[in-house]
Amino acid sequence: MKDYAAASTSTETVPVATSGDVVSMRQTVRTLAQRCGLSLVHQTKLVTAASELGRNMLVYGGGGVVRAAPVVDAGRSGVFVEFRDKGPGIADLELALTDGWTSGNGMGLGLSGAKRLVDEFDIESGPSGTTVRIVKWGR
Amino acid sequence: MNTESNTRLLVDTLTARRDDFLAQWARTVGEDLRGRLSMAELGRELGELYEALLRALSAGSLDSHGEEFGETRSLLIELSRNRARQGFTPTDTARSVFALKEVLEPSLTGDADSVRAYLQFSRLLDDLGLLTSEAYLRTREEIISSQAEQLLELSTPVVKLWDGVVGVPLVGTLDSARTQVVMEKLLQTLVDTDSTHAIIDITGVPTVDTQVAQHLLKTVVAARMMGARCTISGIRPQIAQTIVALGIEFGDIPTNASLSDALRQALKEVALDAEDDVRGLL
Numbered sequence: 095m096k097d098y099a100a101a102s103t104s105t106e107t108v109p110v111a112t113s114g115d116v117v118s119m120r121q122t123v124r125t126l127a128q129r130c131g132l133s134l135v136h137q138t139k140l141v142t143a144a145s146e147l148g149r150n151m152l153v154y155g156g157g158g159v160v161r162a163a164p165v166v167d168a169g170r171s172g173v174f175v176e177f178r179d180k181g182p183g184i185a186d187l188e189l190a191l192t193d194g195w196t197s198g199n200g201m202g203l204g205l206s207g208a209k210r211l212v213d214e215f216d217i218e219s220g221p222s223g224t225t226v227r228i229v230k231w232g233r
Numbered sequence: 234m235n236t237e238s239n240t241r242l243l244v245d246t247l248t249a250r251r252d253d254f255l256a257q258w259a260r261t262v263g264e265d266l267r268g269r270l271s272m273a274e275l276g277r278e279l280g281e282l283y284e285a286l287l288r289a290l291s292a293g294s295l296d297s298h299g300e301e302f303g304e305t306r307s308l309l310i311e312l313s314r315n316r317a318r319q320g321f322t323p324t325d326t327a328r329s330v331f332a333l334k335e336v337l338e339p340s341l342t343g344d345a346d347s348v349r350a351y352l353q354f355s356r357l358l359d360d361l362g363l364l365t366s367e368a369y370l371r372t373r374e375e376i377i378s379s380q381a382e383q384l385l386e387l388s389t390p391v392v393k394l395w396d397g398v399v400g401v402p403l404v405g406t407l408d409s410a411r412t413q414v415v416m417e418k419l420l421q422t423l424v425d426t427d428s429t430h431a432i433i434d435i436t437g438v439p440t441v442d443t444q445v446a447q448h449l450l451k452t453v454v455a456a457r458m459m460g461a462r463c464t465i466s467g468i469r470p471q472i473a474q475t476i477v478a479l480g481i482e483f484g485d486i487p488t489n490a491s492l493s494d495a496l497r498q499a500l501k502e503v504a505l506d507a508e509d510d511v512r513g514l515l
């Protein structure tokens with residue numbers, strides 16, 4: 095997926111190193127979603143996906159950086175969010191994206207659920223880290 | 234010139250002019266704090282500190298981290314804590330220590346020994362002043378975290394809604410620490426009020442993700458183990474859609490859009506239970 099944040103002049107960057115950071119990152123994403131005119135349902139879905147990916151980044155990736163930006167493409171507008179960590183990566187992506195699979199004691203729904211909650215979902219993972227990019231479009 | 238003769242010189246000066254120095258020190262600090270502390274209290278604090286300093290120096294030490302300065306350090310930490318609570322800035326507190334340098338300065342005779350001794354003493358006071366800043370920060374952190382804890386307690390009220398029905402209106406985020414508090418309070422209130430029904434209301438929870446869901450489920454399981462029936466209410470339409478898309482299932486836990494619906498349902502069940510009880514007696 096294209097790095098929409100690089101092209102935008104109003105990119106917000108939020109480092110995530112504590113669970114408090116996840117909360118403020120969520121607020122940043124929510125404010126952006128409101129500004130971009132997403133409906134309440136779309137806002138909630140996007141923020142919830144961000145919460146899942148932000149917490150995965152913190153728990154499994156040892157923290158990282160979130161970048162969020164508005165996107166306008168082919169007349170549509172939406173919100174782009176990127177989650178980048180330098181953790182150990184995900185060995186088996188297909189398995190990690192399976193509903194109910196967790197390596198810890200979670201519900202194993204964060205990754206697969208986040209994918210369902212957004213319109214575009216892109217994940218790259220290797221031994222030097224994991225990057226997830228998502229877009230939620232307004233109607 | 235070694236440490237020993239330096240400290241001896243200092244001890245001699247500090248002992249000979251004790252009353253004079255102390256009075257001046259208290260006056261300087263008092264001016265600095267602009268009367269926000271009573272002179273009597275200030276005199277007592279600085280007096281204790283002065284004696285402790287003198288004792289450590291008499292033991293031949295100029296090392297602020299050394300054993301000899303243990304008493305001085307604990308006095309300073311206490312002073313710093315008190316000042317933090319009284320709302321003084323860390324600068325105010327550190328300056329109280331540094332002020333002793335100014336007090337001693339005019340007594341410099343100008344000969345090399347006395348200058349060297351003064352410089353060493355002033356380095357010592359610098360270290361001790363910094364110590365108060367560290368202690369100040371630690372105290373502030375303690376105050377902040379205890380306030381956060383109090384807030385946690387306050388923001389998780391568990392209330393008796395009706396005879397036999399307890400309500401838990403959650404507001405904000407539900408992390409592990411919060412869940413623990415909620416759970417303990419809920420279980421205790423169920424026992425205290427002899428209730429059989431609990432309604433957990435999430436109207437005030439902006440984001441329900443897998444972590445929140447897991448914590449909610451845990452709380453419900455705990456309440457059920459006490460024999461209580463649990464309902465989750467306040468599931469707004471956008472939250473319901475999000476929960477479904479995430480794939481979270483609340484299983485056989487009854488859910489309601491509004492607290493009033495949940496309460497109505499619970500009261501019906503309480504009444505039925507009571508009827509059963511009466512029938513059981515006959």
Ligand SMILES: Nc1ncnc2c1ncn2[C@@H]1O[C@H](COP(=O)(O)OP(=O)(O)OP(=O)(O)O)[C@@H](O)[C@H]1O
Pocket residue numbers: 146150151154155179181182183184190191195196197198199200201202203204205206224443444
């Ligand atoms: N950023 C990441 N770095 C490394 N591993 C990850 C990362 N994100 C996810 N994983 C792995 O993928 C698994 C599935 O993630 P998912 O978010 O679906 O479930 P979970 O976090 O275990 O539980 P929850 O349902 O509470 O989110 C995780 O258990 C973890 O092993």
Ligand SMILES: [Mg+2]
Pocket residue numbers: 146149150200203204205
């Ligand atoms: Mg997860």
